[in-house]
Amino acid sequence: MNMDTILFDLDGTLIDTNELIIASFQHTFKHYGMAITREQTIEFIGPPLNESFASLVPAEQVAAMIDTYREHNLLHxxxxxxxxxxxxxxxxQLKEHGLKLGIVTTKRFQSVEKGVKLTALEPFFDVTITLDDVTHAKPHPEPVIMAMKRLGAQRESTLMVGDNSHDIEAGQHAGVQTAAVAWSLKGREKMLEYNPTYILDDIRDLLTIIGV
Structure with a gap:
């Protein structure tokens, strides 16, 4: 079956928020009197914030740190x-070719809206699934399945594109094809370890895969 639906992660895949995320994590840890390296923050790109913070600080501190992070992130x-x-x-081009396009992200809607408006991507997406919409974030398949349901998409003709293990695993768990982006801060070789269906060295590689 030909591909007719593409779901995209947002941060690190379509828009470059890497330095913003790193700065927000560093600001937050500094605010709470802790030091964190750039390498540590790179590992936090992709998973939900509560998961990232809970791996390093006591559970009762997580909510306050998330608030500090989001305040800095939105401000800058x-x-x-x-x-x-x-x-x-x-x-x-994909939209003009008739493909159904969606965003599946672990971010909250407010941040997603800012990103797609700033980069002029907003008009092209038929559905956006954010952390606000789901019970289970990626790598659970729920966000991918929810996006497919809203688009009337089939597993065999859907592709999930992302820059992180969470994106590829969510797609695999949902039974769709997957594409990892080589411009991930994780690096091309690391992305290949997740066994995506495709590796994109350039976003325009999608046009070849789809046959546009």
Whole structure:
């Protein structure tokens, strides 16, 4: 069956929020009197915030740290965030070709809305599934399955694209094809370890895969 639906992670896949995320984590840990390395923060890119903070601090401190993180992240969002090269024109071409497009992210809706508006991606997506919409975040398949239901998509003709193990695993658990992006901060070789169906060295590789 031909591919007719593509679901995308947002941060690190379509838009470059990496430095914003790193700065927000470093700000938050500093605020609470803790030091964190850049390498540690890179490991936090992808999973939900509560999971990342809970791995390092007591459970009762997590909620306050998430609030501090989000405050910094939203305040400085527009200073950092841009679309990755060729993303906007590629998404536009896919949309014009008739593909159903969705965003599946572990971010809250407020942050997602800022990102897609700032990068002019907002008009192209038929559905957006955020942390606010689900009980279980990626790598659980719930967000991917929810997006497919809303789009009327079939597993055999759906592709999940992302820059993190959570994205690839969520797609695999949902029974769809997957594509890992080589521009992930994790690096191309690390992304290949997750056994995606495809590896994208350039977002325009999607046009070849789909046959646009």
């Amino acid at each position: 969002h527009d200073d950092y965030v841009t679309a990755f090269p060729h993303v906007v024109e590629t998404i536009k």
